[in-house]
Amino acid sequence: AQSVTQLGSHVSVSEGALVLLRCNYSSSVPPYLFWYVQYPNQGLQLLLKYTTGATLVKGINGFEAEFKKSETSFHLTKPSAHMSDAAEYFCAVSDGSSNTGKLIFGQGTTLQVKP
Amino acid sequence: DSGVTQTPKHLITATGQRVTLRCSPRSGDLSVYWYQQSLDQGLQFLIQYYNGEERAKGNILERFSAQQFPDLHSELNLSSLELGDSALYFCASSVVGSNTEAFFGQGTRLTVV
Numbered sequence: 001a002q003s004v005t006q007l008g009s010h011v012s013v014s015e016g017a018l019v020l021l022r023c024n025y026s027s028s029v030p031p032y033l034f035w036y037v038q039y040p041n042q043g044l045q046l047l048l049k050y051t052t053g054a055t056l057v058k059g060i061n062g063f064e065a066e067f068k069k070s071e072t073s074f075h076l077t078k079p080s081a082h083m084s085d086a087a088e089y090f091c092a093v094s095d096g097s098s099n100t101g102k103l104i105f106g107q108g109t110t111l112q113v114k115p
Numbered sequence: 116d117s118g119v120t121q122t123p124k125h126l127i128t129a130t131g132q133r134v135t136l137r138c139s140p141r142s143g144d145l146s147v148y149w150y151q152q153s154l155d156q157g158l159q160f161l162i163q164y165y166n167g168e169e170r171a172k173g174n175i176l177e178r179f180s181a182q183q184f185p186d187l188h189s190e191l192n193l194s195s196l197e198l199g200d201s202a203l204y205f206c207a208s209s210v211v212g213s214n215t216e217a218f219f220g221q222g223t224r225l226t227v228v
Binding site: 034036041042043044045046049090100101102103104105106107108 | 117119146148150157158159160163170171173205207209211215216217218219220221222
C-alpha cells in the first residue's frame with residue numbers, strides 16, 4: 001500500500017528565508033508525486049508534480065521539489081519565502097501502475113511566514 | 116478558478132438526515148474523484164468515477180454512495196448522517212491517468228448537528 005509522511009505539521013519561517021517542507025513516501029511501484037497548496041477556505045491547487053524524467057521539478061510561485069528514489073523523498077523548497085506563501089501544503093502519491101489517478105495524501109504542513 | 120464547481124458551499128443538517136453534494140467537472144474531464152477532509156483523518160480518497168462507471172473505491176462508508184451521470188456531473192449521497200461525518204468534501208476532476216493533474220473544487224463544508 002502507498003503512504004505519504006510529511007515531517008512537521010507546522011513550519012514557521014521568516015519572510016525571505018528558505019522554505020523546506022519534507023515529504024517521504026512509501027510505494028511498491030514507481031510513484032507519481034505531487035505537491036498541492038490549500039489557501040484558507042479554498043480548494044487544492046497543484047504546485048508541481050513528478051512523473052518521470054528529470055528528478056528536479058519546478059512548479060508555480062517559485063517552488064521546486066526533488067525526487068530522490070534512494071531516500072524515498074520528495075521535499076518541497078523555495079529559496080525565499082513570501083508572506084503570500086502562508087498556507088497548508090500537501091504531498092501526495094499516485095499509483096503509477098493502476099492508472100486511476102487517485103491520490104494518497106500526507107497529513108499536511110501548515111506554513112507560517114513571519115514578517 | 117479550477118473549473119470544477121461544487122454545490123452547495125455550506126450545508127448544515129441534523130443527525131440521521133440524508134444530503135446530496137453535487138460536482139460539475141472541468142469541461143472535457145471524464146474522471147471525477149471525491150475526497151473527504153477532516154481534522155482527525157486528513158484528506159481521504161472516497162471514490163472515483165470515470166465516464167459514468169465506478170473506477171476506484173477508497174475509505175467510503177456504506178452509508179455513502181456516489182454516481183456520475185451522462186453529462187458527467189457527479190453526486191455524492193450521504194445518509195444516516197452522524198456527527199463524525201462533519202467535514203469538507205472535495206470533488207476533483209481529471210483526464211484519467213495517474214500522471215495527470217487533478218483539479219479540485221472549492222469543497223462543500225458539511226456540518227452535522
